[in-house]
Amino acid sequence: MYELIGVTKQYRRGQQRVDALAGIDLTLAQGDRLVIQGPTGGGKSTLLQMLGGLDRPTSGRVLLDGTDLAALSERRLTAVRGQTIGFVFQSFNLIPTLTAQENVETALVPLGVKAAERRIRAAEALESVGLGERLGHLPSELSGGQQQRVAIARALVKRPKVLLADEPTGNLDESMRDEIVDLLEGLCDEHGLTFVMVTHDSAVARRAPRLATIRKGRITIKENRRTTADRVEA
Amino acid sequence: MFFTYLRRELRRRRKAALVVASGLALGIALVIVVNSVSSGMSRAQGKVLESLYGLGTDLTVTKAQERPEAGAQPQRPRFEFQGKEDGKEQSSDRLMVQGFQTLADSTVGTVAKQRGVDKAVGGLSLVNLKINGEFKRGEIQRGEGGQTQRGGPGGGTGGPGDTVTGGGAAFDVDSFTIYGTDVTAPDLGPLTTSTVSTGRTFTTTETDAEVAVVDSAYAQEKDLSVGDELTVKGVKFAIIGIATADSGQSAAQVYLPLKQAQTLSGSAAKITTIYVKATDSTRIDAVKTAIQKNVSGTTVTTSADLAQTVSGSLDTAADLAANVGKWLSYAVLLAAVLVAGLLTSAAVGRRVREFGTLKALGWRSGRVTRQVVGEALVNGVIGGALGIAIGLAGAYAVTAASPTLTAELGASGGGFGGGRGGGMVFGGGPGGARTAVGKTVDIALTAPVSVTTVGLAVLLALGGGLVAGAFGAWRASRLRPADALRRVE
Numbered sequence: 106m107y108e109l110i111g112v113t114k115q116y117r118r119g120q121q122r123v124d125a126l127a128g129i130d131l132t133l134a135q136g137d138r139l140v141i142q143g144p145t146g147g148g149k150s151t152l153l154q155m156l157g158g159l160d161r162p163t164s165g166r167v168l169l170d171g172t173d174l175a176a177l178s179e180r181r182l183t184a185v186r187g188q189t190i191g192f193v194f195q196s197f198n199l200i201p202t203l204t205a206q207e208n209v210e211t212a213l214v215p216l217g218v219k220a221a222e223r224r225i226r227a228a229e230a231l232e233s234v235g236l237g238e239r240l241g242h243l244p245s246e247l248s249g250g251q252q253q254r255v256a257i258a259r260a261l262v263k264r265p266k267v268l269l270a271d272e273p274t275g276n277l278d279e280s281m282r283d284e285i286v287d288l289l290e291g292l293c294d295e296h297g298l299t300f301v302m303v304t305h306d307s308a309v310a311r312r313a314p315r316l317a318t319i320r321k322g323r324i325t326i327k328e329n330r331r332t333t334a335d336r337v338e339a
Numbered sequence: 340m341f342f343t344y345l346r347r348e349l350r351r352r353r354k355a356a357l358v359v360a361s362g363l364a365l366g367i368a369l370v371i372v373v374n375s376v377s378s379g380m381s382r383a384q385g386k387v388l389e390s391l392y393g394l395g396t397d398l399t400v401t402k403a404q405e406r407p408e409a410g411a412q413p414q415r416p417r418f419e420f421q422g423k424e425d426g427k428e429q430s431s432d433r434l435m436v437q438g439f440q441t442l443a444d445s446t447v448g449t450v451a452k453q454r455g456v457d458k459a460v461g462g463l464s465l466v467n468l469k470i471n472g473e474f475k476r477g478e479i480q481r482g483e484g485g486q487t488q489r490g491g492p493g494g495g496t497g498g499p500g501d502t503v504t505g506g507g508a509a510f511d512v513d514s515f516t517i518y519g520t521d522v523t524a525p526d527l528g529p530l531t532t533s534t535v536s537t538g539r540t541f542t543t544t545e546t547d548a549e550v551a552v553v554d555s556a557y558a559q560e561k562d563l564s565v566g567d568e569l570t571v572k573g574v575k576f577a578i579i580g581i582a583t584a585d586s587g588q589s590a591a592q593v594y595l596p597l598k599q600a601q602t603l604s605g606s607a608a609k610i611t612t613i614y615v616k617a618t619d620s621t622r623i624d625a626v627k628t629a630i631q632k633n634v635s636g637t638t639v640t641t642s643a644d645l646a647q648t649v650s651g652s653l654d655t656a657a658d659l660a661a662n663v664g665k666w667l668s669y670a671v672l673l674a675a676v677l678v679a680g681l682l683t684s685a686a687v688g689r690r691v692r693e694f695g696t697l698k699a700l701g702w703r704s705g706r707v708t709r710q711v712v713g714e715a716l717v718n719g720v721i722g723g724a725l726g727i728a729i730g731l732a733g734a735y736a737v738t739a740a741s742p743t744l745t746a747e748l749g750a751s752g753g754g755f756g757g758g759r760g761g762g763m764v765f766g767g768g769p770g771g772a773r774t775a776v777g778k779t780v781d782i783a784l785t786a787p788v789s790v791t792t793v794g795l796a797v798l799l800a801l802g803g804g805l806v807a808g809a810f811g812a813w814r815a816s817r818l819r820p821a822d823a824l825r826r827v828e
Contacts, residue, residue, distance in 0.1 A: 160821035187701020202347035215701035
């Protein structure tokens, strides 16, 4: 599914050069689940943006199903994002003026889905995250957990192959956190998605079968055997 | 999604939208009001000129000013009274050509033959001056013997020490202007700016008839009506119609057939002014040049020349509207568009995460840009509608208030029309008489709004919206999703 080969990303911050990613090699198969941890400014979000085609590496290749995202035109890259990749953000990033249903519909607009079908699919997606009764609510009328559910519905409504989540529980309390992680894991399993999540939360990280840590732009990956064993037992 | 998103955004940011729309509205309203007032001014100036010229007249031809010969006395009216008995009334009636300059009426034919001339008609402007009154003899007081003897005109002799007391003269001066009109050409010349409200106008056969049309203001002053008689230099004219000037003052107080006016004033085959209609109103300057070149000794005046002599509050207001008003309105509009642009750009700045998210979801830059431009355009349309409404209301208010402007027509206009009041004739000399042609006309200002003005307003509104949208669109299109999301995380 994903193959990252020697990916680097450098920024200039004033006169200083910052190596956000310093030669990342990473392989992810379809349905893999990876949690990324690391200190602030270590390069977690940058790596997620490379995977999501939101940014381009300074060097190296980001292959998604054999296509190098770094070499695609802006137009093609936008199309890949629209069709293949779902995003969930820490701050939910919902459009404040649109209802929950309309927010979910925004993910179907780039695919050219007709309005009537958009409405049906958005309603189904919201139903699947337990917000079937909140279709007409504005984000401001929903709790943080509910807003993140809307964001998850928006990410999944287009039936992507990949789900990328950047601190999805960062703005939620503990009970809500578990609920959202359960929901994400459940949906990814159900749809067979490749799931990459950035988190600071060790409790969330412990649940992942693979844990990547990024420090100073370099990645180390550990298999989480206990979780894998738990899952096998289950 | 486009319209839903647009509607929701405008509703949510209605205060910002209202500020942008109000700015544009103010600019557009100003443009409408200033444009309509400007066209009202032009219309008023046109009316002023029409009141002198007559409808359809493109230019006038008068005799060129001549330099008086060395030692020659300038022409001026002269009255002679004979010594008569005490208390005996004496009167003198003088009919003079206005400006004392005449052209041979054959010039009309010459002018009519010029290239570009559609029609030419001659007219004679006169002033009738009547002085009526009596002398009273003074009393001679004898220095010696205490005898009193009456002095008299040419008579009586006084001794040394005699003094004359009392005596004097009381004379009324009455004057009115006369225009000798060519009754065979009723559709050209000064009478065309008046409407015959009572009675009738001249028929084309009344070339030498003793009939007169009187201006309504003069008729009221002298208590004249249709059927009455008016005596001019001893000749009685039957009043056949009362004419009311369509705007401003009438060209003359009494209209007579041209031939009668010529005979009475001793100006046989003479005219003062030729009124010319050009075949093509866009080639008036060429016609002017042709007449000046081919008909010597004449002064040709176009309405443009005459417009330059218009002064007074109308001219001041017209200048204000044309210069200060127009530039002010465009400056306000430009400022409004710039403010709208900056506000739109600032709004995009506040919505970086929103647009970044949409781009992350797969929205193309074009779609995001369209959304921004759409919002700005709707603001422009709202501003335009508001501006048109305010502008129309402003123009209506100006028309309803109808402020009166005074137009003063300068001396250099060149010998047509006629001023009221005989006093001006006493100015004496050709130069003085020419100065006396100056005329004051009161015109009510209107502010007509043309379809073109409204069209211009619509274009300005859409243009303003697009320019404002372009500011924001430029910013939105340059937004990279990673930067947008990174900046707000």
